[in-house]
Amino acid sequence: MDQNNNNVCDAGEPATTTDAQGNYSLPDTGNLAGQTLLVTVTSATKDLSRPAGYTFPASFTMAQIVTDAGQQHISPLSTLVTAQMQTGLSQAQATAAVTALLGGTDPNADYVATSDSATLAKAIAVVDKLTSFASGGVVDAATVRNALNAIVAKGDIASVTAADVQAQATKPVYAGANAADILAGKTYGFNSYSPYWADWNKQPARAFLQDVRSVVGGQLVTEQQEYVSGAWQAVVGNKYETVSGVYVMRPDASWSGFVPVSQYRAPLSVSVNGAKLKGVDGASGISYNYEYRVADLSGQPLTTAIPAASYAPDLQVNVTLQNQTFAQGTKAVVGLLSYDADQIVLPIWTVPCNDTQVTGAFTCGGAIPAVAEDGVTSIVTGDATTTYTSVQQAVGVGLVGRGGAFSMQLTADGQVQYFGWLSTNGGAPQKITYQGGTWSVYGRNSNVLVLEMNAAAIKALGTDPILAPVSDGAKLVVALRNGRLRLGWLYPATYAQKTYQFHGGLNQQLFSAVQAAVVP
Template identity: 30%
Template sequence: MLHPRITRVALGASVCVALAACGGGGGGSSTAVGGNSPPATSNAQITGKAIDGYLSGATVCFDNGQGACDLSQPTTTTDANGNYTLKVSGDATGKQIDVLVTPTTVDRSNPSGAPFTTTFTLSAIVSGATQNVTPLTTMVVAQMNAGKSQDQATQAVQNLVGSSVDPGADYIANGDSNTTGVAADMVGHLEALYGNGPVSWTLVQATMNAYAAVGNVEGVQQSDVNTQLSNMALSQPIAATAALADSLYAVDGDLIQESSTGAVVSPGLSPVRENWTLSGSTLSITQEVQSSGAWSAASPVGSYDGWFSGNFIQNTAGLGAMLMKTDGTWTNWFPNSQLHPAYALSSVGNNLVGTDPNTGDAITASYRTIDVSGQPLSTALQIDYRNPVRGSMSGTFPTGTTAYLASTQHANDQLMLTESGIGTAQSGSWSASYSPGTGVYWSSLSDPTQTLTSVQQVVGTQIQVDGPCLLLHIEAGGVAQIVESGASGCNYANEPISFPVAGSWSVYPRNPNVITISLPKSVGGATVPITDTIKNTINAGGSLVVALVNGVLLSGYMLPASSVSTVQQFPATVTDTIAAAMRAAATNIGETQNP
């Protein structure tokens, strides 16, 4: 996506680290990062630049261990060209310095003059008498605070940028337009994720680490940040039994209700949450909707799933799915009401260990906590940052508010086949004509009147992944490519990535009549014109799926067993506050609300 402030040369924008301190960081004697000059700083000052574009009017200081200024140490302010001189006492090598950016900070590389919408911090570890502070050095600091070595952290930055760049280099003076663009995107997307107000140092670090984990910037969603927040450096462990002593609630969003056939029940929006309740050896997760100030179970169950952005279940579009069982076979078609089961637990304590009754797969849930005091209400919610209601929310969490991070992981890969699948076969006049005996008609990739014998008969199929303009071509020899179709009316002049995009496919080990399709994470960018369900899956480290079921080719999605899903949960009273803020925001932007 193109953030409103990113209109300058090479998409410049500025990385953020917040004045609102929520832990993490460290101003002690870390290994030096991002070399800029000779390694000694026994002289009386450090000089350098604060760079997103060149940042004027930003505070530069030594870190207090929480992403804010150590007020017992010297501070300074960057000049009109982003330069700073910071007085030091003794050798500052290995100490963390911060650049505090506010809406009054001026980005000299931004010709529009649009101000920063957030308050945040950039950081670096001092490596010499000259030390630049950039979005890239900030990512190095975040990676090291998450337990990576300096070399690993630098490599993560270089992987993101796609070159062997020095994170502390002045990429603007060096004429490095690629790095300038990536750095700008890192900050612009951070601003887009969190909107107006302060962004905590904890969230900045989690966002930087999400960039590294996802492998691109624009594909990062709040759920990716939530996963990074579960790192021990950013949050505190708590026993699952203690966390769930009372029910906790994950806010899904302000959502539209649909019937099991996809018809809209009401055009109005309603606040929706997930009720996690531990009762003895059973964990129930119930979708609830607010009406006239009261919460009750959604009816029918799962009727808001099609609008639950950023969650794996959204890929069903609310129309149900077939799931792969642990033995590699497929379940029958399940309506979404059956995709919200209760879990029988075999272990209840620090972690919860149970079994998914639909697939037989083992699931482990663990908990951590994080202080969200004073943070904007919208920043801690697992709601797509492009959601207009979230972007318009105002207000902050009261002092003393704790968010609970619930992380769940499956023992096996999660595979689902969905009604709409990954797209429509280019030559498929039979599309949406296959029913798995349920009255719900599926978009098959083969003619359902013909009985195929192998999933590999999909080779040669071209699948529309952006209407008729972009096609996923499955080729022989394990090759998959996204190509331009050249269809009439398609405009490829401003594509954010180059096509064709090369991927691969392979036979899935648990079922020889299933193939999984891997695509590079470059397809997951917000402005790449590919279906969101595909992008969300790829960004989560998953793959696309094609399966032969009863002689017909169906398609869907896979998340690997290594994938951890983390949501932020709150006590009931906090979700009431969030719901009120969502309703107010929806009203302000003219969105219809149910009572």
């Protein structure tokens, strides 16, 4: 049992030797889920899947992340999952990546017991590739990790070269960590440089925001703080919020009632389950996991620790920040929040004007389509004067982002189009139609359309907050709820919200650079 997450079987850690059939037993000390089991393979190890007399040409270590229940099968394929987790993926994401590599086979299954010869052949090929990179009869832990990640990156085993392995060695390593230990103290993560409108007719004030996380009374608490007059202080109220609430899809594919932002952002009730924190989302009823990694950010761009899905995503592509790197020895803890099923969230945006009354299906003096529902003014898309009966009626209708920040249209042949304006040789601007991706019907609810937007479209459509999660792996959706068309997000079960956090305070190098980049 790798208790210190260094990928080495150290003296003093729980250990045993397998029997002639590869069976083993270790004491269950409780709360082992998410921790790492290691198996050291040497020249004395017998491989029952190979011809008699076969000897491993080099020693190496295999791994398996302990699951909640059942026997733990440690193999070259489970080691692929562990290596992928060390690239910063959640356990679910890593498992999905390796499953795809194997053509749909579960990498944690016992392929020997089920006589799955095709999967066995792949496992043997993985071992043969690993041992080809041995030095002095040993494949060290770093080479194992880099070679396995090169295999997944290339989508092939045989073609991986030493150059591919070396390319992986330049990337940060996300070592496993016990979530409960990490959150025994507070962690600090950069959030954004966000605007606040006290009056929508005036220019907004802006402030730097950070998130301070801790576990208090069995709850994962995230406190938002603003930087004011040279000091961090708690944000009072919801002045930086861009939503007043949300609707979420429940496990039975029905819609929730109105979930106010105070509930949506409420602390998460958690229980310790090994290296993870687990709980159930109160709004959707979907179970979630919170995993942690520890990453050495030495030499990595400062933008690594800036959220992709923030109000100011331009910071992620700021050239000044991209060209600066973290100092040697900079360590961060990386939080990975994932859910056991897809999440669909329909945001109810804060209305961007002083007059939020709805008149004739519009608000802001007729500028924005909206309805008055659940006690709030709710921005919608499509034709706000129409009561829709099927989301398919969205096809051919102009769909606008929050406050008209962008415009797109779905075509009957499954395409997503968006629009721009182009002026040639000083002439009048002409409306141009671009292909932005494709759409399909969501399998669990036929009144939800999932949009697969291409990277060019996401970039061209700008920094509207509705698009921010899409740049981080979520998908844009068009949904029908209570007769109205709404834009929202699908967070697939393989999605993980990744946050970079620091102990003792926000990393000063990062914060100073962000200040210099955005403050005149």
